[in-house]
Amino acid sequence: MRLAAAAVMLAALAVGSSSAARPAAAAAKGPCGSRAGTPVKVAHVIWIWFENHAAGEIVANPAAPRTTRLAGECGFAASYYAVAHPSLPNYLAATSGGTQGVTDDGPPSAHPVHSMSLFAQAASARSYEESMPAPCALTDTYPYATKHNPEAYYLGARARCRTGDVPLGTTKHGALATALANESLPAFSFVTPNLCNDMHDCSVATGDAWLGTWLSTITRSRSYRAGNTVVFVAWDEDDGSAANRVPLLVISPWTRPGTRSNTRFTHYSLLRTTEELLGIRAHLGNAATATSLRSAFGL
Numbered sequence: 448m449r450l451a452a453a454a455v456m457l458a459a460l461a462v463g464s465s466s467a468a469r470p471a472a473a474a475a476k477g478p479c480g481s482r483a484g485t486p487v488k489v490a491h492v493i494w495i496w497f498e499n500h501a502a503g504e505i506v507a508n509p510a511a512p513r514t515t516r517l518a519g520e521c522g523f524a525a526s527y528y529a530v531a532h533p534s535l536p537n538y539l540a541a542t543s544g545g546t547q548g549v550t551d552d553g554p555p556s557a558h559p560v561h562s563m564s565l566f567a568q569a570a571s572a573r574s575y576e577e578s579m580p581a582p583c584a585l586t587d588t589y590p591y592a593t594k595h596n597p598e599a600y601y602l603g604a605r606a607r608c609r610t611g612d613v614p615l616g617t618t619k620h621g622a623l624a625t626a627l628a629n630e631s632l633p634a635f636s637f638v639t640p641n642l643c644n645d646m647h648d649c650s651v652a653t654g655d656a657w658l659g660t661w662l663s664t665i666t667r668s669r670s671y672r673a674g675n676t677v678v679f680v681a682w683d684e685d686d687g688s689a690a691n692r693v694p695l696l697v698i699s700p701w702t703r704p705g706t707r708s709n710t711r712f713t714h715y716s717l718l719r720t721t722e723e724l725l726g727i728r729a730h731l732g733n734a735a736t737a738t739s740l741r742s743a744f745g746l
């Protein structure tokens with residue numbers, strides 16, 4: 448696909464009202480739109496986070512056909528923004544409602560965070576970290592990066608981290624594959640690809656292929672098909688080229704195919720939305736005043 452054609456596709460995906468554009472009727476050919484109405488709450492929310500790309504570098508990029516297809520089959524937040532640079536402050540902001548004064552990517556030993564987090568708020572939570580050598584690893588072992596594992600920074604969740612922050616495994620064997628197969632997902636799951644598959648060190652195409660494989664595994668699982676799971680796919684920050692506007696995909700049985708919104712959302716919106724979906728009434732930090740994604744995406 449030529450660059451001009453890609454730009455046209457991106458523009459088409461981004462078109463919408465100031466709130467949202469939801470088709471009046473659309474066949475559920477993909478993983479979204481199979482259920483009518485909106486959920487009062489859900490049993491499971493899954494986050495998958497990628498790295499360092501602006502929205503225009505992912506959706507409609509010929510190197511990311513699976514992600515682009517998902518944006519059309521499900522929901523795409525066309526005006527979603529990260530809140531800081533570099534990586535770590537964004538991971539902390541999304542899970543605690545603030546950057547907690549962190550401005551770099553230092554390890555947990557440099558940034559012990561005392562604040563409440565979503566990991567502690569949720570009735571149950573688990574982090575699935577690709578290539579992590581052992582549960583709750585607090586130092587880097589390439590291609591695992593601690594800065595992309597926010598649960599490891601919260602002192603209040605450290606006991607939980609030692610048992611609930613685990614290596615991801617593969618789509619066939621490992622912690623997440625087992626949870627999906629056994630219908631034993633926690634209320635909140637944080638999934639982190641390694642430094643290659645998250646598009647940090649390797650190509651967009653590499654990350655796109657990884658996402659396609661894992662999303663297929665998730666959406667074909669009994670856990671997802673039971674109709675009580677919502678998946679968000681986010682990027683932590685852009686590469687400095689687009690005012691920190693990054694992609695956010697919303698995958699759920701209630702989100703109509705082709706749903707897109709031009710409303711401005713941030714990582715704090717993602718936190719608030721997840722709290723609401725899990726029935727958590729108290730909102731952490733900036734999530735208290737953030738705009739929820741629920742009405743825009745049928746949640």
